[in-house]
Amino acid sequence: MKFAYQAVDRIPKQLEPETVYHSEEFELAGLLCACGCGHRITLLVPDSHQVYCDDGFATIRPSIAVCDGPCKSHYVISAGQVEWLDAFSTEAAKSLMQKQILRHVANDAKPKSWIARLWKAALALADQIKSIFGR
Numbered sequence: 001m002k003f004a005y006q007a008v009d010r011i012p013k014q015l016e017p018e019t020v021y022h023s024e025e026f027e028l029a030g031l032l033c034a035c036g037c038g039h040r041i042t043l044l045v046p047d048s049h050q051v052y053c054d055d056g057f058a059t060i061r062p063s064i065a066v067c068d069g070p071c072k073s074h075y076v077i078s079a080g081q082v083e084w085l086d087a088f089s090t091e092a093a094k095s096l097m098q099k100q101i102l103r104h105v106a107n108d109a110k111p112k113s114w115i116a117r118l119w120k121a122a123l124a125l126a127d128q129i130k131s132i133f134g135r
């Protein structure tokens with residue numbers, strides 16, 4: 001089997017097997033698991049994965065680990081060809097997923113903490129000004 005690359009505006013509700021749908025606008029890619037289990041895989045592009053079109057076939061980097069599906073498959077897709085890698089154990093899959101979630105949380109938290117720090121600095125400055133004029 002070979003995975004075809006298909007650029008789409010949005011990922012369709014019904015996915016065809018052996019097709020990687022890529023929506024640049026929504027920064028997502030969708031495909032059905034290569035093992036045939038029917039699990040729908042959604043990738044964050046370019047956040048977690050890169051998707052390339054290779055002569056009409058899909059190349060995805062890095063490997064896809066099916067952490068949230070029953071099969072725990074792990075593979076890379078190169079020019080449509082699936083190369084199987086060692087399956088993750090449930091524990092390894094869990095920790096990988098946690099790492100990915102933590103990374104997203106960290107990404108989300110950055111601007112907030114920056115604003116929080118700025119806000120704190122502004123408050124401290126206001127306190128200083130108050131104490132100068134309060135004397």
Ligand SMILES: [Zn+2]
Nearest residue numbers: 033035037071
């Ligand atoms: Zn599968």
